[in-house]
Amino acid sequence: MTxxxxxxxxxxxxxxxxxxxQFGKSADDLLFEACFEALDDAGVGVEEIQAGWIxxxxxxxxxxxxxxxxxxxxxxxxxxHTENYCCSGxxxxxxxxxxxxxxxxDMVMACGVEKITDQGGRGLPGLGQxxxxxxxxxxxxxxxxxxxxxxxxxxxxTREDLAHVAVKNHANGAAHPRAHFRREVTLEQVIKAPSISxxxxxxxxxxxxxxxxxxxITRKDIARKYRxxxxxxxxxxxxxxxxxLPFQPDFDYLAWRPTVKAAEQAYRQAGIExxxxxxxxxxxxDCFTITEILNIEDLGFCRKGEGGxxxxxxxxxxxxxVAINPSGGLKCFGHPxxxxxxxxxxxxxxxxxxxxxxxxxxxxxxxxAHNLGGLGGTVCGIAILSSEDRxx
Amino acid sequence: xxxxxxxxxxxxxxxLSREVIAKGWGIxxxxxxxAVANFDEDSVTMAVEAALNCVEGFDPASIGGVxxxxxxxxxxxxxxxxxVATVLDAPENAHTADFAVSLRASTSALLTALDAAACGRxxxxxxxxxxxxxxxxxxxxxxxxxxGAGALLVGEGEGVIAEYLGFHSLKxxxxxxxxxxxxxxxxxxxxxxxxxxxxxxxxxxRAIKGAMKELGLSPESVARAVFTAPDFRSHGRIAAKCGxxxxxxxVQDALFAFVGGTGTxxxxxxxxxxxxxxxxxxxxxxxxxYADGADVLAFKVTGALAQLPPxxxxxxxxxxxxxxxxxxxFMRYRGLTVxxxxxxxxxxxxxxRDNSQVYPLHGAKCNKCGFVRFxxxxxxxxxxxxxxxxxxxxxxRGRVFTFIHDNLYPAVELPTTLAxxxxxxxxxxxxxxxxxxPDEVEVDMEVELTFRxxxxxxxxxxxxxxxxxxxxxxx
Numbered sequence: 001m002t003x004x005x006x007x008x009x010x011x012x013x014x015x016x017x018x019x020x021x022q023f024g025k026s027a028d029d030l031l032f033e034a035c036f037e038a039l040d041d042a043g044v045g046v047e048e049i050q051a052g053w054i055x056x057x058x059x060x061x062x063x064x065x066x067x068x069x070x071x072x073x074x075x076x077x078x079x080x081h082t083e084n085y086c087c088s089g090x091x092x093x094x095x096x097x098x099x100x101x102x103x104x105x106d107m108v109m110a111c112g113v114e115k116i117t118d119q120g121g122r123g124l125p126g127l128g129q130x131x132x133x134x135x136x137x138x139x140x141x142x143x144x145x146x147x148x149x150x151x152x153x154x155x156x157x158t159r160e161d162l163a164h165v166a167v168k169n170h171a172n173g174a175a176h177p178r179a180h181f182r183r184e185v186t187l188e189q190v191i192k193a194p195s196i197s198x199x200x201x202x203x204x205x206x207x208x209x210x211x212x213x214x215x216x217i218t219r220k221d222i223a224r225k226y227r228x229x230x231x232x233x234x235x236x237x238x239x240x241x242x243x244x245l246p247f248q249p250d251f252d253y254l255a256w257r258p259t260v261k262a263a264e265q266a267y268r269q270a271g272i273e274x275x276x277x278x279x280x281x282x283x284x285x286d287c288f289t290i291t292e293i294l295n296i297e298d299l300g301f302c303r304k305g306e307g308g309x310x311x312x313x314x315x316x317x318x319x320x321x322v323a324i325n326p327s328g329g330l331k332c333f334g335h336p337x338x339x340x341x342x343x344x345x346x347x348x349x350x351x352x353x354x355x356x357x358x359x360x361x362x363x364x365x366x367x368x369a370h371n372l373g374g375l376g377g378t379v380c381g382i383a384i385l386s387s388e389d390r391x392x
Numbered sequence: 393x394x395x396x397x398x399x400x401x402x403x404x405x406x407x408l409s410r411e412v413i414a415k416g417w418g419i420x421x422x423x424x425x426x427a428v429a430n431f432d433e434d435s436v437t438m439a440v441e442a443a444l445n446c447v448e449g450f451d452p453a454s455i456g457g458v459x460x461x462x463x464x465x466x467x468x469x470x471x472x473x474x475x476v477a478t479v480l481d482a483p484e485n486a487h488t489a490d491f492a493v494s495l496r497a498s499t500s501a502l503l504t505a506l507d508a509a510a511c512g513r514x515x516x517x518x519x520x521x522x523x524x525x526x527x528x529x530x531x532x533x534x535x536x537x538x539x540g541a542g543a544l545l546v547g548e549g550e551g552v553i554a555e556y557l558g559f560h561s562l563k564x565x566x567x568x569x570x571x572x573x574x575x576x577x578x579x580x581x582x583x584x585x586x587x588x589x590x591x592x593x594x595x596x597x598r599a600i601k602g603a604m605k606e607l608g609l610s611p612e613s614v615a616r617a618v619f620t621a622p623d624f625r626s627h628g629r630i631a632a633k634c635g636x637x638x639x640x641x642x643v644q645d646a647l648f649a650f651v652g653g654t655g656t657x658x659x660x661x662x663x664x665x666x667x668x669x670x671x672x673x674x675x676x677x678x679x680x681x682y683a684d685g686a687d688v689l690a691f692k693v694t695g696a697l698a699q700l701p702p703x704x705x706x707x708x709x710x711x712x713x714x715x716x717x718x719x720x721x722f723m724r725y726r727g728l729t730v731x732x733x734x735x736x737x738x739x740x741x742x743x744x745r746d747n748s749q750v751y752p753l754h755g756a757k758c759n760k761c762g763f764v765r766f767x768x769x770x771x772x773x774x775x776x777x778x779x780x781x782x783x784x785x786x787x788x789r790g791r792v793f794t795f796i797h798d799n800l801y802p803a804v805e806l807p808t809t810l811a812x813x814x815x816x817x818x819x820x821x822x823x824x825x826x827x828x829x830p831d832e833v834e835v836d837m838e839v840e841l842t843f844r845x846x847x848x849x850x851x852x853x854x855x856x857x858x859x860x861x862x863x864x865x866x867x
Binding site: 121122123126130131132133134135136137138139140141142145146147148149150153194195196197198244246247248249250253 | 736737738739742743746749750765766767773793794795796797798799800801802803807808810812814818819820821822824835846847849854855856
C-alpha cells in the first residue's frame with residue numbers, strides 16, 4: 001500500500017520513571033523502564049516489534065542497536081543506532097516513522113537514552129569532532145551564549161529576558177512528576193546564580209541528567225486496533241547545517257539556521273501557515289534560556305528579536321498564545337542527549353491525548369517537538385503531531 | 393657588509409609589582425615590577441612574537457635561517473627553531489638551529505648568524521631568544537627575574553642597519569647560577585657576592601676592555617654601551633670601571649626596573665631597545681653579555697637605520713601592560729602550585745597534517761569568487777567551486793563579531809574569553825582571547841592575533857593563535 005508520513009501513528013509512549021542523577025541505574029535500567037512503559041501503554045508485546053531505532057550521542061552510553069535489544073530482549077530484528085548530536089533521539093523517531101511510512105514495517109519502536117552521570121567532570125562530556133587546537137575552548141553554554149551579544153546589540157535582549165525563560169520553565173517543571181528539577185525559581189534567583197558562561201548562570205542551563213524515552217509507532221489503520229486516542233504525524237523535518245558555525249562569515253548568530261530551515265520543511269508538510277494560531281504547544285530545545293528565545297523566533301511564533309518580550313509577557317505560558325515547554329523542558333528534565341527528542345515526542349503525545357503528567361495545555365490538538373543539536377545549532381529535528389487527524 | 397638588519401622584542405602584558413611579592417611573603421620589596429608570562433605563554437611563544445615583530449615588512453620567503461635560544465625551552469628534546477620558523481612562514485630550506493643550556497645561548501646564536509652572513513652562507517637570519525626562568529620563592533632572584541624575548545635579523549648588504557665590526561669572548565668557569573638538568577626547576581646559587589665580584593664584574597669588565605682594545609675603540613668612541621647584568625645592582629657597578637658615563641646616556645638601560653632579568657633574552661632585548669632609542673649613523677654600539685664567560689660584539693650604525701619602518705620592540709611593549717595583583721596567580725603561572733591539568737585532546741598526526749593552518753595560520757581563498765575562509769576546506773562555501781583554492785596567510789587583525797566569558801572550560805584561569813572574529817581579509821575565526829580585561833571586551837572591538845600555548849593534552853604542547861585587544865606600536 002502507498003503511505004505517507006501522515007499515515008503514521010504513535011500508539012504508546014514511555015520514559016524513565018524520573019529524569020535526573022540516576023546514579024543507581026544503568027542505561028539498561030532506564031531503557032527497560034521506558035521501553036516497557038511504551039509497549040504496555042500501547043498494549044503491544046515486545047515480540048510484535050519488527051524494527052527499532054535508538055538515539056544515543058555518547059559512545060560511553062552504548063553503541064549499536066544491541067543497546068536497545070539487550071535490556072528488553074528484542075533480538076534478531078533490524079535495530080539502528082542514530083547519532084545526530086543532541087538531535088539523536090528525534091532522528092531515531094523520524095527514521096522509525098519513515099520506515100512505517102515506507103510500508104516496510106507495520107510496528108516499530110523508537111527510543112533514546114543517555115547515561116551521563118557515570119562520567120566525571122563539569123558540564124557535558126566532550127562531544128563531536130575534535131581538532132587539537134582549532135575551536136578549542138568552546139563549551140555547550142558558550143556555543144549558544146555567543147548569540148547573546150548579537151541579540152543585545154540588534155534587538156536589546158537583556159539578562160532579565162533570559163531569566164524569564166527559566167522562571168517559566170521551572171514553574172512548569174515543578175508540576176511534572178518525572179522532572180529532574182521540581183521547584184519554582186524566582187527572577188532574582190536566576191539572575192544572582194553564578195555565571196556558567198557569560199550571561200548564562202547556573203539556572204539558565206539545563207542540568208546534567210540521565211534518562212530514556214520510547215515510542216511505539218505504527219500505521220493509522222493498525223493503530224485503531226490498539227487505542228482510540230492515538231496521535232498522528234503531520235510533519236517530520238530535519239535540517240543539518242555545519243560543524244563550524246563560528247567560522248562561517250554568513251552565520252549571524254541571530255537565528256539558529258537549522259531551526260529556520262527545519263521549520264520551513266515542517267510547516268510545508270503540515271500545511272501550517274500561522275504557527276502561533278495553529279500550534280497549541282511546543283516542546284522546544286531549551287538547553288539554555290537563550291536558546292529558547294531564539295527557538296521561539298526561529299519557529300515563527302513571533303518576529304525576530306521579539307522572543308524575549310514574548311516570554312516576558314506570558315505568551316509562552318501553558319495558558320498563553322502557545323504553550324512553550326509545558327513539561328518544564330530541558331531546563332527541568334535535563335538533557336540526556338539521546339533521550340531528549342523521544343522525551344519531547346512522548347510529552348507532546350500525552351498533551352494531545354489530554355493526559356499530560358504535569359501541566360496540561362487545555363484542548364491541545366496540534367503539538368510540536370523541536371530538538372536542536374550541535375555547538376550552537378548544527379542540526380535540528382522537528383515533529384508536528386496531531387490528535388485531530390486520526391480518522392482522516 | 394654583515395650586520396643587523398632589523399630588531400624586535402616582546403615583553404609580556406602582565407607586570408607583577410615587587411611590592412606584591414614582598415607583601416605576599418612579609419619581606420622587604422624593591423620598587424618596580426617584573427614582567428610575567430601569562431599562563432598561555434612560554435619561552436617559545438614570546439620568542440615567536442619578538443621574531444614576528446622583527447621580520448615585520450620582510451618577505452617570509454627571504455628568511456635564510458631561524459636560530460632560537462633559551463635556557464627555558466619547553467622541550468629538552470625537540471627543536472623549537474623549527475616551530476618558530478614554521479610560524480614565521482620561513483622557507484623549508486631556511487637553516488634552523490637551537491641554542492640552549494648557557495645564558496649566552498643568544499649571543500652564541502647571534503655570532504653564528506653573523507658569521508654565516510659575513511661569509512655569504514645565508515642572509516636574513518632570525519635570531520630570537522625567549523626566557524621564563526623560575527626563582528626560588530623569597531630569594532632576591534624572585535624580585536629580579538623577569539620574562540621576555542628579543543629578536544634580531546642578521547644579514548648582509550644594503551639593508552644592514554648596524555654593521556658588525558667584530559667580537560671578543562672570554563670563558564669563565566664558575567658556579568654563578570645554575571639549574572641541574574634533571575633535578576632543578578628553580579635557579580640555584582651558592583655565594584652571590586663571590587659570583588658577582590669574581591665572576592660578572594671582573595670578567596665582564598675585562599671582556600669589554602679587551603674588545604675595545606682589539607677593535608681600536610676608546611670608551612669615549614662608544615656611542616652606546618649595551619651590557620647585560622645578572623641583577624640591577626651589578627649593572628650599575630661596572631659602567632665606571634669600563635670608562636663609560638651612565639649619566640650621559642652612554643649606557644643602555646638593562647630593563648630591570650619594569651621587566652627584570654630575562655637571561656638569554658636580555659642582550660637581544662637591550663640591543664633592540666638601543667636600536668629604537670636615538671642611535672644615528674656612525675654610532676658605535678658595544679653589545680656585551682655575561683654568563684660563565686662574556687661575549688662582546690661591536691656594531692656601527694648605518695644610514696639604513698633611519699629608513700627601517702617603525703616596528704614593535706621594547707618601547708611599545710612597555711606601554712602595553714597590566715598589573716598582576718596576586719602572588720598566588722604568579723605562582724600558578726610558574727607551576728609552583730598544583731593546578732588541575734587540562735585533560736584535552738591532542739593528535740600529533742592531525743597537527744602535522746594541518747601544520748600550515750595551525751602555525752603560520754593559512755586559510756583558503758577561492759580562486760573563483762575570492763571567499764577567504766578557515767579552516768581550509770576543498771569546496772567553496774559561497775560558490776561551491778571544487779578544489780580551486782589558493783592557500784593564503786590570514787590577516788592578523790580583525791574585529792570581534794561576538795564574544796562570551798566562559799567559566800566552564802577547564803582553563804588555568806577563568807573566565808576564558810571566547811571570541812568570534814572577523815579578520816580583515818574576510819575570514820571568520822573562533823579564537824580564545826587573552827591579555828584582556830573582561831569588562832573591556834565588546835562587540836566590534838579591534839583585535840590582533842598572538843601565538844599562544846593552548847593546552848598540554850597528551851603530554852605535548854599545543855600551540856595556536858589567540859586574539860587580544862589591538863595594541864599600538866609599529867605604526
